[in-house]
Amino acid sequence: MRATRTTRTTSTAVRRSLTLLAGCTALVVAVTSAPASAAVARDVLPRGDGWASADGGTTGGARADAAHTYTVTTWEELRAALADDAGAPRIVKVKGTLNATAEGCAAFEADGYDFDQYLADYDPAVWGYDTPVSGAQEDLRAASATRQGAAIKAYVPADTTIVGVGRSAGIVGGSLQIQGVDNVVVRNLTLESPLDCFPQWDPTDGDRGAWNSEYDSMVVHGSTHVWVDHNTFTDGEHPDSSLPSHYGEIYQQHDGELDVVRGADLVTVSWNVFADHDKTLMIGNSDSAGATDRGRLRVTLHHNVFRDIVERAPRVRFGQVDTYNNHYVVPAGGYQYSFGIGQESQLVAQKNAFTLPGGVGAGKILKKWKEAPVTADANYVNGRLVDLIAVHNAQIPQETLQSGAGWTPTLRTRVDDPRKLPGLLGREAGAGKRHR
Numbered sequence: 001m002r003a004t005r006t007t008r009t010t011s012t013a014v015r016r017s018l019t020l021l022a023g024c025t026a027l028v029v030a031v032t033s034a035p036a037s038a039a040v041a042r043d044v045l046p047r048g049d050g051w052a053s054a055d056g057g058t059t060g061g062a063r064a065d066a067a068h069t070y071t072v073t074t075w076e077e078l079r080a081a082l083a084d085d086a087g088a089p090r091i092v093k094v095k096g097t098l099n100a101t102a103e104g105c106a107a108f109e110a111d112g113y114d115f116d117q118y119l120a121d122y123d124p125a126v127w128g129y130d131t132p133v134s135g136a137q138e139d140l141r142a143a144s145a146t147r148q149g150a151a152i153k154a155y156v157p158a159d160t161t162i163v164g165v166g167r168s169a170g171i172v173g174g175s176l177q178i179q180g181v182d183n184v185v186v187r188n189l190t191l192e193s194p195l196d197c198f199p200q201w202d203p204t205d206g207d208r209g210a211w212n213s214e215y216d217s218m219v220v221h222g223s224t225h226v227w228v229d230h231n232t233f234t235d236g237e238h239p240d241s242s243l244p245s246h247y248g249e250i251y252q253q254h255d256g257e258l259d260v261v262r263g264a265d266l267v268t269v270s271w272n273v274f275a276d277h278d279k280t281l282m283i284g285n286s287d288s289a290g291a292t293d294r295g296r297l298r299v300t301l302h303h304n305v306f307r308d309i310v311e312r313a314p315r316v317r318f319g320q321v322d323t324y325n326n327h328y329v330v331p332a333g334g335y336q337y338s339f340g341i342g343q344e345s346q347l348v349a350q351k352n353a354f355t356l357p358g359g360v361g362a363g364k365i366l367k368k369w370k371e372a373p374v375t376a377d378a379n380y381v382n383g384r385l386v387d388l389i390a391v392h393n394a395q396i397p398q399e400t401l402q403s404g405a406g407w408t409p410t411l412r413t414r415v416d417d418p419r420k421l422p423g424l425l426g427r428e429a430g431a432g433k434r435h436r
Contacts, residue, residue: 040187041069041091041163045227049413050268050300050322058225058268060161060185061091069093071165075100075174078162079154089159094189095166100152100174105197108148113140113198122201124247129203138200145198145214152194152215153177156184164188167432171217172236179221187229190431191217192236193277195253201246210249216256220264222292232273232431233257239276254278256312260299260319261285263292267299273430278310284317287343287370293318294344300411301326303421305429306338315340315369316347322409323349327421327429328365332357337367341374346405348375353421355382362386363395375405380418 045058052058061068068090070081075098082092101107118137120126127133152174156162158181164170170190178184196213203209217233220226235254244251257274260267260283274280281301284293297319306313307329314321316339328338339349354365362381365388366374376388393400416424427433 041093041161043161043185043187045185045268046413048411050270050302050411051266051298051320052225052227052268052300053411054266054298056225058183058185058227058266059159060183060227061089061159062161063159064089064091064161071095072098074098075102075154075171078171078174082154082156082160086157090157091161091163094162094164094169094171096168097170097172097190098174099172100154101148101172101195101197105148105195108144108151108197110140110143110147113137113144118201119246122203124203124209127203129207129209132204133201141198141200145196145200148197149214155179156186157181159183161185161187162189164190164431170232170431174217175215176218177221178219178223178226181223183225184223185227185229186218186231187227188231188431190232190234190236191257192234193217193238193254193257195238196255197253199251199253208249209247211246211252213252213255216259218258220258220260220267222262223264224266226264226267228258228267228269228272230271230429230431230433232275233277233280234273234275235277240278256280256282259283259285260297261293262289263296265296265298269299269301269304271303271425271429271433273305273307274309274313275305275307277308280306280309280312281314282312283314283319283321284342284345287317290318290344297321300409302412303414303416303425303429305329305425309338310334311336311338311367312340313338315342315367316345317342318344320346320405320407321348322411323347324351324409324412325414325416325418325421326352327425328352328354330354330356330360332359335360335364338365339374339376340367340369341372341401342369343372345370345372345374346407347372348405348407348409349379349388350375350409351378351415351418353380353418354386355422361391361395362388363392366392366401368392368396368399368401371402373402373404373406375403378418383419 194215199211308331
């Protein structure tokens with residue numbers, strides 16, 4: 001399998017290859033042409049465009065030379081291109097759809113793992129609800145999960161741009177890990193949420209137990225200066241409604257679409273579509289993570305569409321998060337909330353548009369998890385200006401929120417009338433749409 005470099009190189013470079021991924025993938029230089037994506041691939045985040053523009057800005061792989069510009073057409077090629085020549089700025093162009101789980105879940109199963117036996121061993125009628133599961137089948141499930149995790153995670157190095165070529169570029173079943181690095185750009189990809197082949201049954205989770213899954217489409221973990229732009233995050237062909245139930249609970253195989261956690265900082269998320277998902281976007285993953293997260297987790301979300309999202313759009317802990325000019329199309333059934341106000345959060349939510357179906361009150365848009373002030377003004381619900389805090393406090397008085405996040409965002413370039421957002425973002429947000 002080959003990842004091809006997209007510009008002419010010397011004959012020496014053409015012959016150069018290196019074996020990666022446990023010796024099974026060769027990364028070989030070749031000559032290709034992709035002029036339509038060349039300009040977008042070297043785009044940098046505009047000055048003043050959200051938190052990722054602070055402290056030097058975000059350029060990704062814009063400085064990549066010819067030898068570090070790749071075109072990939074398979075998941076193995078993507079991982080090889082990201083691992084090649086550590087420390088060099090790079091541009092990785094994704095052509096077509098890369099499938100990280102093309103061989104199916106059976107390819108990851110540890111010898112002896114038997115899901116039917118797992119169900120029999122941990123049936124609440126046998127095991128009960130008081131003790132976490134343990135034993136041979138749980139150990140084999142965990143080993144199988146470890147195999148899947150190793151196969152579907154792609155680690156993105158510093159100074160990298162990953163960009164889809166054309167209107168149909170994307171990743172199915174893979175998890176982009178932006179972990180402990182600086183200066184990354186990801187654009188123009190459709191990211192179908194990974195399906196966890198081996199969710200764990202936790203009988204102690206709630207009154208009836210629950211299936212818990214791993215793997216987000218993208219994780220920004222301890223990284224800085226990250227720009228996520230013009231992508232589409234979706235459950236694709238496997239929405240929660242298609243998943244089976246066991247022990248009377250949905251066999252949940254999805255985790256999040258995008259998480260920003262563990263001291264990550266200076267992130268701009270713009271012009272994306274987040275669709276058809278439950279726990280969508282988490283900023284800060286633990287109330288006890290103040291040592292790493294306090295003073296960080298500064299994130300801007302603007303000009304995104306959140307369509308048929310149940311919750312976490314976003315849920316925030318600790319961070320100064322600026323959420324403006326987004327369009328929320330709320331589902332008719334199962335909706336929990338959009339903005340989660342968590343531990344020491346400082347959320348500003350301004351000039352957003354909400355399309356709510358009949359029977360869903362605007363008071364549900366905000367959800368109080370912990371005592372923290374929030375700024376929420378100039379937001380429109382079904383075309384009308386609504387004070388989200390006042391409506392929330394009136395409709396849910398047991399969760400009274402305090403107004404005033406304590407800071408004023410300044411890193412904004414384009415601010416649109418919220419009433420124009422449904423049409424504007426319908427035309428321009430998501431993968432395959434025109435870039436600014």
